[in-house]
Amino acid sequence: MRLLKRFVRQPSALLGAVFLLVLAALAIAAPWLTSSSPWEMNSQPMLAPFHDPAHWLGSDLLGRDLGIGLLYGARVSLAVGVLTSLATLLMGLLVGAIAGYFGGWVDGVLMRIAEFFQIIPQLVLAVILVAVLEPSLGTIVLAIALVAWPAVARLVRSEFLTLRQREFVQAARVLGQSPWGIISQQILPNALAPLLVVMTFVMATAILTESSLAFLGLSDPEAMSWGYMINASRGLLRDAWWMSFLPGLAIALCVLAVNQVGEGLRVAFEPERSL
Numbered sequence: 001m002r003l004l005k006r007f008v009r010q011p012s013a014l015l016g017a018v019f020l021l022v023l024a025a026l027a028i029a030a031p032w033l034t035s036s037s038p039w040e041m042n043s044q045p046m047l048a049p050f051h052d053p054a055h056w057l058g059s060d061l062l063g064r065d066l067g068i069g070l071l072y073g074a075r076v077s078l079a080v081g082v083l084t085s086l087a088t089l090l091m092g093l094l095v096g097a098i099a100g101y102f103g104g105w106v107d108g109v110l111m112r113i114a115e116f117f118q119i120i121p122q123l124v125l126a127v128i129l130v131a132v133l134e135p136s137l138g139t140i141v142l143a144i145a146l147v148a149w150p151a152v153a154r155l156v157r158s159e160f161l162t163l164r165q166r167e168f169v170q171a172a173r174v175l176g177q178s179p180w181g182i183i184s185q186q187i188l189p190n191a192l193a194p195l196l197v198v199m200t201f202v203m204a205t206a207i208l209t210e211s212s213l214a215f216l217g218l219s220d221p222e223a224m225s226w227g228y229m230i231n232a233s234r235g236l237l238r239d240a241w242w243m244s245f246l247p248g249l250a251i252a253l254c255v256l257a258v259n260q261v262g263e264g265l266r267v268a269f270e271p272e273r274s275l
Contacts, residue, residue, distance in 0.1 A: 006268040013264020016257035020078075023254065027074035038064060038072040038224040046240045060233060060243050070250055073226040076219075077207045077254060080141055084206035085199050087145035092152025093195070097183050099153070100160025107157070114150035122147040126209055130218045137220050140213060144206045155198055159191035193269040200262030204255045211251050226251050 008014050026033065036042055043052065043059040049066075050056055057067035099110040117125070122144075129143035163169060164187060172182050213219055214227025215234075226247035233243030 003268050007264050010264045010267060012260045013267075016260030016264070019253065019257040020261065023074050023257075024078055026071055027078055030068075030071040030075060034065075034068045034071065036065070036068060038069045040064065046236070046243075048240075049242055049246075057246060058240075058242055060229070061236065061240070066229070066243065066246055069224050069229050070226070070246060072224040073229060073247060073250065074254075076137065076214075076223050076225040077210060077251070080137060080144070080210040081203040081207045081258070083137075083141045084144045084148065084210075085203045087141055088148045088152055088202050088206075089195070089199055091145060091149035093156055093188075095149065096153035096156025097160055097188065100157035101164055101179065101183055101187065103161075110153070111157070114153050117147060118150045120147070122205075123209060123212060126213060127216065127218060130213055135218050135220055137223060140210055140219065141206075143213075144209050148202050148205060152195070152198060152202065155194060156191060159194065160187055163187045163190055197262050197266045197269065200258055200265065204258040204262070207251065207255055207258070 007017075041063040043055045043063045043065055045059060045061055045063045047055055047059040047063075049058040051058070055065050055067065057065070057070065059065055060069070095110050095114065099107040125147045126140075126143040129146065130139055133139045133143075160183075169182060169186050172186050177186070210219070210225065211227035211230075214225040215231045217231065219225050219228055229247040230244050233240065236243055
């Protein structure tokens with residue numbers, strides 16, 4: 001409860017959380033809020049916003065409703081962000097926990113593998129993986145997770161290196177608790193605070209990376225996304241600026257909201273720094 005109170009006392013973090021909750025609710029309810037598919041051409045092409053009550057955010061070059069596209073794009077961005085965060089957490093937690101707890105040559109080998117992934121630019125590696133594999137949401141999640149997990153693994157490793165020397169861990173060893181029991185029951189709960197903060201930034205990076213891949217034409221061809229909407233209208237910036245501006249604004253607001261939630265969690269977990 002004290003953590004929640006410290007979080008809600010930060011207006012920017014609270015506003016970001018409310019924005020994400022509302023966006024997630026709208027994205028989930030998109031099939032019930034709209035009567036047509038985001039691919040359906042049901043309007044006059046290049047219709048400006050607020051000129052037609054039936055299509056109040058306008059339409060794109062093919063007459064597809066931009067408002068519907070934004071709703072379905074939110075489904076893709078939030079789904080990729082959440083799934084990538086979970087996949088990254090699983091990979092980073094597993095590698096970091098093993099490396100930090102056992103140390104020695106195990107730590108050396110795992111950290112060298114992490115360094116291999118870190119020396120390659122994330123977007124470049126994601127583009128290569130998605131281009132080699134069949135473009136789909138699952139492939140995009142896998143590609144982003146593979147380039148994002150080393151940072152999480154290093155954070156978990158540093159926390160485990162610190163916590164494994166604490167008295168309660170030493171007491172658990174003396175009492176005969178197994179290594180996996182110590183990792184899961186003693187060390188991991190005490191390492192969750194910084195990990196949760198980092199995962200919000202992983203989610204923001206995943207949303208940006210998915211949008212970049214979609215802009216490059218490497219997204220699921222059956223999924224409407226904000227990056228695809230910008231790509232489809234990139235040649236019409238002078239004649240129909242809103243077609244690129246609206247999905248770009250959606251990406252910016254979503255990433256900003258996630259970052260604000262992450263910053264709010266950081267301050268809430270470390271109240272002494274906010275004084």
